[in-house]
Amino acid sequence: MSDVSPVSPRGEVPRDVLVRWLGEYLNVSAFRDPSLNGLQIEGTELIRRVAVSVDTSLKTLQHAADSGADLLIAHHGLFWGQPLALTGPHRERVRAALMADLNVYVSHIPLDAHPEVGNNAMIARALTLQNLQPFGEWAGTRIGLAGELPFEQSLQDFADRVQKLTGEICLVHGGGRSPTVRRLGVLSGGGAGSIAEAAALGLDTLLTGEPEHKHFHDAFEYGVNVVYAGHYETEVFGVRALAARLEDEFGLQWQFLHHPTGL
Structure with a gap:
C-alpha cells in the first residue's frame, strides 16, 4: 500500500x-x-x-x-x-x-473502528474473543465488536483481567441476570449508550470506557453487566x-x- x-x-x-x-x-x-x-x-x-x-x-x-x-x-x-x-x-x-x-x-472514530489496529479490535484480540460481529452503533455505523470468550468467567475475574490489561481499576455494574461473563460487547471510550444494544444482541456484558449518569440504570433494567475500564485507558x-x-x-x-x- x-x-x-x-x-x-x-x-x-x-x-x-x-x-x-x-x-x-x-x-x-x-x-x-x-x-x-x-x-x-x-x-x-x-x-x-x-x-x-x-x-x-x-x-x-x-x-x-x-x-x-x-x-x-x-x-x-x-x-x-x-x-x-x-x-x-x-x-x-x-x-x-x-x-x-x-x-x-x-x-478519532476511524481508529476506534479499524479492523486491524483499532481500539476495539486490539482489545478483542487481547481478550481472545471469538465469533466476532459488529457492535456499537455510532452515527449509523457499528464501530465496536461483540464476541465470545473461550470460557465463562465470573464477573469479578473478568474485571480483574481487564484491569491487568489496561492498568485501570475498573468500575463494575453487575446488572446482568448472571454474575458471569461469556458473550461480550467491546466499545472503547464513551460507549455506555450501547447497553440497550448489548441486551438486544443477547450479550451478558459490555466493556467500555467511562460511565454516564443518564445510563446508570440501563445496566440493571436491561440486565447487562457493564465493566467501565476508563475512557483514556481503553483508547x-x-x-x-x-x-x-x-x-x-x-x-x-x-x-x-x-x-x-x-x-
Whole structure:
C-alpha cells in the first residue's frame, strides 16, 4: 500500500505521502465524525520520528516537541467540527505545535473502528474473543465488536483481567441476570449508550470506557453487566498499534506519550 518515493530512505517519509497513506489505511472518508480527522496542523515536510498519544493537551504537544517528533498522531484532536478561536489554552496548544514545526494528525472514530489496529479490535484480540460481529452503533455505523470468550468467567475475574490489561481499576455494574461473563460487547471510550444494544444482541456484558449518569440504570433494567475500564485507558491501544504499523511499513521510529487522565 505504501507509495513512498524510491529516493526516500527507509525511516524517512515525506509528510504528504504519509498523510495520504494514513487516510487510505484508516478509511477516513467513510466516517461521519465531528472530529477533523486527518492532518490538523501542518509542520515539517519530512517525517523521521513519530509520537502517538490519546489526547492533544498542551503537556502532550510539548512532550512531542521535546521528544524530537516530526509528527504527533492523536486520537482526540484539537478541532471538533466547529470554528474555535485561537485564544486561551487552545491558542497555547496550537502555538506549541507551530513553534516546534510539529505535524499533528488525528484519527478519532476511524481508529476506534479499524479492523486491524483499532481500539476495539486490539482489545478483542487481547481478550481472545471469538465469533466476532459488529457492535456499537455510532452515527449509523457499528464501530465496536461483540464476541465470545473461550470460557465463562465470573464477573469479578473478568474485571480483574481487564484491569491487568489496561492498568485501570475498573468500575463494575453487575446488572446482568448472571454474575458471569461469556458473550461480550467491546466499545472503547464513551460507549455506555450501547447497553440497550448489548441486551438486544443477547450479550451478558459490555466493556467500555467511562460511565454516564443518564445510563446508570440501563445496566440493571436491561440486565447487562457493564465493566467501565476508563475512557483514556481503553483508547491507548489504537495509536500504539498504528505506530507499530508505521514502523513496519516505513521504518519510522515512534514513541507513545502517556498522559493518563484517570477517566
